Amino acid sequence: MPTTNVYFDLTEELNGDGRIAVLGSGQAVVWHRLAIMSKDGDWILRESPEACARALRVLEQHGARYRLGAPLDVRWLEGGWSSHLELTDERGRRVRCDFFTRPPRLSRAELASLFEDRDSPPVVSIEMLVRMKQTQRAKDYAVIGELARRLEPELELRWTTDPDRVLELAPELGAGSSRPAVAAARTGDRRAVVRALAEEIDEMQVRDRDRLRVYEEASRPFLATLAALPREELRLPEGHRRVLDIAERLLPKVPRGAEP
Amino acid sequence: MLSEDDLNLTDLDAEELAAAWDLWFDLAQATNDDDPPYAHGVFVELRWEDLKPDRAAALRSTPVGERSR
Numbered sequence: 219m220p221t222t223n224v225y226f227d228l229t230e231e232l233n234g235d236g237r238i239a240v241l242g243s244g245q246a247v248v249w250h251r252l253a254i255m256s257k258d259g260d261w262i263l264r265e266s267p268e269a270c271a272r273a274l275r276v277l278e279q280h281g282a283r284y285r286l287g288a289p290l291d292v293r294w295l296e297g298g299w300s301s302h303l304e305l306t307d308e309r310g311r312r313v314r315c316d317f318f319t320r321p322p323r324l325s326r327a328e329l330a331s332l333f334e335d336r337d338s339p340p341v342v343s344i345e346m347l348v349r350m351k352q353t354q355r356a357k358d359y360a361v362i363g364e365l366a367r368r369l370e371p372e373l374e375l376r377w378t379t380d381p382d383r384v385l386e387l388a389p390e391l392g393a394g395s396s397r398p399a400v401a402a403a404r405t406g407d408r409r410a411v412v413r414a415l416a417e418e419i420d421e422m423q424v425r426d427r428d429r430l431r432v433y434e435e436a437s438r439p440f441l442a443t444l445a446a447l448p449r450e451e452l453r454l455p456e457g458h459r460r461v462l463d464i465a466e467r468l469l470p471k472v473p474r475g476a477e478p
Numbered sequence: 479m480l481s482e483d484d485l486n487l488t489d490l491d492a493e494e495l496a497a498a499w500d501l502w503f504d505l506a507q508a509t510n511d512d513d514p515p516y517a518h519g520v521f522v523e524l525r526w527e528d529l530k531p532d533r534a535a536a537l538r539s540t541p542v543g544e545r546s547r
Contacts, residue, residue: 222496224503243518251487254499257506260518286529287521300519311503312510316518354523433520438528441521445529 223248224307225259228315229340231276232261238269240332241341242321242350249341252364258314262342264333265319267292273317274458280305282315283453286444288437288469289461295319297471298478299433303454320478322429323349344368348377354427359419375400379419381411429477436473443468 225245232239241249244256263269270290288299295301300318307313319329324346332342342350348365351358359379366378375387375395388395388403395401399418402410443464444452451460472478487495515529516522 223499226496248495248499251490251495253487254502256517257503257513258517286515287519298520300521302516302519302521309504311507314517316516318519427523430520430523434523437521441524441529 224311224313228259228276228280228313229261232273233340234276235272237333237336237340238264238266238272239317239340242347246341246347247361247365249339250344250347250365250368252368253361255361257312258316260316260318262321262329262332263290263295263317263319265292265296265329270295274454277303277305277315278454280307280313281453283449284444284457284461285314285452286441287316289458289465290317291462291465292319293471294465294469296478297473298322298476299437299469321350322426323352345373345377352422352426354423354430356419356423379415381408381415384411384415432473432475436470436476440464440468 223245225241226249229239229241239261241259242262243260245259247253247255261273263273270292274290282303282305285302285304287302288294290301290303295318298318298320300316303315303317305313305315321329328346344365348362348369351362351365363378363380363383366374366380366383369377371387372391374383375391376397378384378387381399384392384397384399385403385406385408388400392400392404397414397418399411399414402414444461447460451457487498490498514522515524515526
């Protein structure tokens with residue numbers, strides 16, 4: 219039997235009755251052949267009750283159970299929450315499956331487009347991936363630099379975190395850029411480019427951390443209650459009902475201060 | 479952070495890419511117990527100590543209306 223990527227296989231299964239799931243983050247990096255870097259899978263799910271039901275059915279067939287997270291239910295997903303499940307594959311390996319419908323920094327139109335073109339691969343584009351990677355984690359910015367190399371030079375200059383690439387591209391292509399690092403590169407001041415990039419990255423990390431803090435604070439009682447349950451009670455299909463019941467009582471659908 | 483070897487995946491066909499990833503995934507299972515609880519989503523900053531059940535009682539006492547709209 220040929221070896222396959224379990225997350226690519228799950229994507230195919232999820233989309234078996236029509237496009238409802240698009241791979242993002244680490245597995246998208248693998249798909250785009252940039253690096254082999256993620257042992258988890260995360261999907262942008264079409265924001266509909268039918269898509270949630272389909273995903274739950276597929277995961278149930280694989281014996282999945284919930285990890286601690288929001289219910290896979292459109293009422294919470296449209297508030298920006300994420301759902302987290304886990305299964306064990308036939309070789310005993312842990313397969314973690316994360317779902318959301320409102321990934322940060324992607325517009326509603328971009329999200330809709332992911333589900334319209336059924337001939338395109340079920341994976342976010344490199345440019346979308348760059349924005350999804352603008353997280354609180356320092357390691358993601360090295361990945362952004364490498365992802366940006368795959369883009370056309372104008373787009374690379376817009377997104378790259380690599381000072382050498384900014385210095386190389388800015389003189390010819392940077393006239394209209396609003397990035398301080400590009401402006402600095404056009405004066406040839408390398409140290410200023412490095413400083414500007416560091417400040418830009420820090421601002422993005424702080425912004426993302428602030429966004430996450432809203433969810434973290436709003437979820438504490440809910441997660442603590444879920445954490446007290448035996449893991450077996452979180453197995454599908456019953457696990458979904460348990461998570462929903464607790465979420466109805468303890469998890470606000472849209473946390474105060476959130477901008478899903 | 480990413481070496482040239484890491485980046486040299488474009489020459490692989492789909493089967494070779496899957497085989498490379500599969501081998502890596504096998505090896506990566508060794509660190510399962512040390513992985514942070516989340517790699518994606520809105521809980522990604524949480525750590526295992528934030529999720530311990532013994533915190534439940536204290537946390538449950540916070541009325542949900544004070545945190546949500």
